[in-house]
Amino acid sequence: DQQVKQNSPSLSVQEGRISILNCDYTNSMFDYFLWYKKYPAEGPTFLISISSIKDKNEDGRFTVFLNKSAKHLSLHIVPSQPGDSAVYFCAADYGGATNKLIFGTGTLLAVQP
Amino acid sequence: EADIYQTPRYLVIGTGKKITLECSQTMGHDKMYWYQQDPGMELHLIHYSYGVNSTEKGDLSSESTVSRIRTEHFPLTLESARPSHTSQYLCASSSLDRAAEAFFGQGTRLTVV
Numbered sequence: 001d002q003q004v005k006q007n008s009p010s011l012s013v014q015e016g017r018i019s020i021l022n023c024d025y026t027n028s029m030f031d032y033f034l035w036y037k038k039y040p041a042e043g044p045t046f047l048i049s050i051s052s053i054k055d056k057n058e059d060g061r062f063t064v065f066l067n068k069s070a071k072h073l074s075l076h077i078v079p080s081q082p083g084d085s086a087v088y089f090c091a092a093d094y095g096g097a098t099n100k101l102i103f104g105t106g107t108l109l110a111v112q113p
Numbered sequence: 114e115a116d117i118y119q120t121p122r123y124l125v126i127g128t129g130k131k132i133t134l135e136c137s138q139t140m141g142h143d144k145m146y147w148y149q150q151d152p153g154m155e156l157h158l159i160h161y162s163y164g165v166n167s168t169e170k171g172d173l174s175s176e177s178t179v180s181r182i183r184t185e186h187f188p189l190t191l192e193s194a195r196p197s198h199t200s201q202y203l204c205a206s207s208s209l210d211r212a213a214e215a216f217f218g219q220g221t222r223l224t225v226v
Binding site: 002004009032034036041042043044045046049089093100101102103104105106 | 117119122146148153154155156157158161171172203204205213214215216217218219220
């Protein structure tokens, strides 16, 4: 049973516009959420994270929003650039000693010039 | 800059062969992980380690085994490869204090024929 869901397998956005990637989770025990970016033939790279005690975290063009009541988080990229084209994975963590990341299936973002 | 390396990047091997996928990191991280990912699917944790001589099984059952004799090295072994083992294998590491933010290697794409 998938605990972290990314229901949009792909998203296409024009350069300069906003990209919004969505992620839903089912387990209320998750206390830390992350976004990873993956280019073809490379491993995922950490992008941005948010603790469950916050509802927003911003880093340059990237902002992650967390809605705990809805068990939903989103990644906003503004403005989108062609170099942002990649697969974006949402991940959740229970925290504590185990720290096992649970990943979603990813969303392929294509930013059109 | 992440310094975690996986070899080989690509491997095509016959059924029944024994294989070892190598993973090394130079960041002094205590925690290391192996994930398995099929195309379009989420990353599944198959093994992890808290440090030297520590190995744990992940959420996805795997016929592979791992060892952690040195902090920097976390190899994964398949004693007898089968076509069902065809997948991408991703190694990652993290420090204990920022355990959720894992650094990934480039992955090994294994094909068993």
